[in-house]
Amino acid sequence: MDATRPMISIKSIFSGPPAPPSRDLEREKREWRLETDRWRHQRHVEKGYRIKWGYVGIAYLVEFMVIGASLWGAWLFAGVYSDGDWHAFYFMLLAPLVYAAVELCRVPLGILARTQRSYFVRALAVLGIIFAAGVTTKSVSQLGEMMFHPRLMEAARTKTALKDAQADRATIGDRIKAADERVAQYTAELDQIEKRSADNAQQLAGLPAQRCERVFGTNSKGRKYQNLKCVADPRVAALSQGVAKASADRAGMIKDLEEARKARAALDPGAADRRVADAEQGYRNAVNRSQLHSFTAMVYGVDPIDVTESQVHAFLRIFVFLPAVCAAFASTILALCAVSTRRTFMDEDDLGAAVNPEAAPYMLDAIADALRSHPEPILPRAANASGAVIPMNRPAPGQQAMPNQTHPGPTLPAAGAGA
Numbered sequence: 001m002d003a004t005r006p007m008i009s010i011k012s013i014f015s016g017p018p019a020p021p022s023r024d025l026e027r028e029k030r031e032w033r034l035e036t037d038r039w040r041h042q043r044h045v046e047k048g049y050r051i052k053w054g055y056v057g058i059a060y061l062v063e064f065m066v067i068g069a070s071l072w073g074a075w076l077f078a079g080v081y082s083d084g085d086w087h088a089f090y091f092m093l094l095a096p097l098v099y100a101a102v103e104l105c106r107v108p109l110g111i112l113a114r115t116q117r118s119y120f121v122r123a124l125a126v127l128g129i130i131f132a133a134g135v136t137t138k139s140v141s142q143l144g145e146m147m148f149h150p151r152l153m154e155a156a157r158t159k160t161a162l163k164d165a166q167a168d169r170a171t172i173g174d175r176i177k178a179a180d181e182r183v184a185q186y187t188a189e190l191d192q193i194e195k196r197s198a199d200n201a202q203q204l205a206g207l208p209a210q211r212c213e214r215v216f217g218t219n220s221k222g223r224k225y226q227n228l229k230c231v232a233d234p235r236v237a238a239l240s241q242g243v244a245k246a247s248a249d250r251a252g253m254i255k256d257l258e259e260a261r262k263a264r265a266a267l268d269p270g271a272a273d274r275r276v277a278d279a280e281q282g283y284r285n286a287v288n289r290s291q292l293h294s295f296t297a298m299v300y301g302v303d304p305i306d307v308t309e310s311q312v313h314a315f316l317r318i319f320v321f322l323p324a325v326c327a328a329f330a331s332t333i334l335a336l337c338a339v340s341t342r343r344t345f346m347d348e349d350d351l352g353a354a355v356n357p358e359a360a361p362y363m364l365d366a367i368a369d370a371l372r373s374h375p376e377p378i379l380p381r382a383a384n385a386s387g388a389v390i391p392m393n394r395p396a397p398g399q400q401a402m403p404n405q406t407h408p409g410p411t412l413p414a415a416g417a418g419a
Contacts, residue, residue, distance in 0.1 A: 048341060049115050055338035059107045062331040067100045070139035073146055099135050106132040106328075110335035129332055136328035137321070144320035151290035152312070158286040162279040169272040179264035186257040193253055197246030200239050280305075292316060 074096035082089040106129055113125035216226045287293045287304045296315040297304040 059331040059334040114339035133328035140324035158283040165279040200242040
């Protein structure tokens with residue numbers, strides 16, 4: 001059995017068709033609606049204005065969307081730039097809350113600017129609208145800048161890398177020359193150290209061996225002693241010290257020479273060109289992913305990679321600030337248009353005019369006198385001069401009657417006949 005099919009009860013079968021709606025009830029409902037509309041219209045007439053709350057609701061919806069987006073953007077902004085400090089995080093959210101409260105006043109101020117009778121109060125309301133719109137412009141501008149910020153930072157980072165690679169390539173020749181000179185200097189100093197070490201070693205080898213002899217004597221106690229006394233050449237110590245120093249200098253110079261040669265080997269003009277090419281490609285990719293660079297290049301008629309920072313920020317002021325101003329005034333303009341003053345619905349009311357019953361006879365006498373003096377508007381039109389009737393099926397000029405038509409059809413009486 002189909003569960004979705006409604007069940008038919010026995011009572012519904014034998015009860016017959018539903019009774020028609022009561023005409024009296026429908027008449028009362030219609031009269032109630034008409035009376036309600038008249039009462040509402042009379043209230044609008046007395047107040048001098050009426051508000052279309054549907055438009056006001058849309059204006060508030062737009063306002064709440066702007067406020068919600070601003071608060072959410074401020075929350076994200078504080079989370080990124082507070083560096084994990086929760087005190088700084090909540091401090092950064094205080095001003096957006098105040099801005100949201102100010103932005104919420106724009107729609108009521110727009111309604112006040114249309115409904116207040118005092119021009120001073122209207123001027124204050126317009127001034128408040130301008131102030132609140134300035135706050136909204138700031139909040140929406142921040143959201144627009146946050147939208148373009150990641151791409152701009154990526155483009156700036158890749159452009160810095162490109163400049164560094166170009167500067168590295170521009171100075172590669174001078175650095176290669178300096179590295180070659182350093183290698184040559186270290187090589188010459190190493191040769192001098194090795195030559196000095198070899199000379200000291202040769203002089204040390206040419207010295208005579210030390211001379212040793214036995215020495216006999218008696219000490220203070222009268223005992224005899226003997227010792228072996230060796231006498232060395234005094235030049236041996238100086239030459240030995242020179243040889244040791246030359247060995248240490250040689251080891252240090254060899255180390256410096258190896259580092260200089262490694263640094264020189266790293267200086268490759270081809271590698272510098274490849275780094276510049278890679279940096280240019282990375283910068284072009286970042287620029288192509290940036291809408292702001294693309295629109296700026298389209299406006300200025302240049303390649304996106306050739307757009308300058310000044311051009312980007314000049315277009316950023318237009319691309320972010322102008323939509324922010326439009327968003328700030330959109331809901332306010334809608335609220336202003338949601339109010340209709342009496343000037344806009346004069347055709348729907350009598351502007352409160354009333355006729356005194358005592359003056360009615362005088363007005364009717366004046367109208368009757370005017371009609372007696374000028375009766376043309378109420379006189380019937382003159383009848384046809386010939387007195388002939390005008391047939392209903394009279395053929396048009398140049399058109400013949402039908403072949404089977406022998407007598408004219410039904411005719412209308414002449415104008416004024418039978419009156």
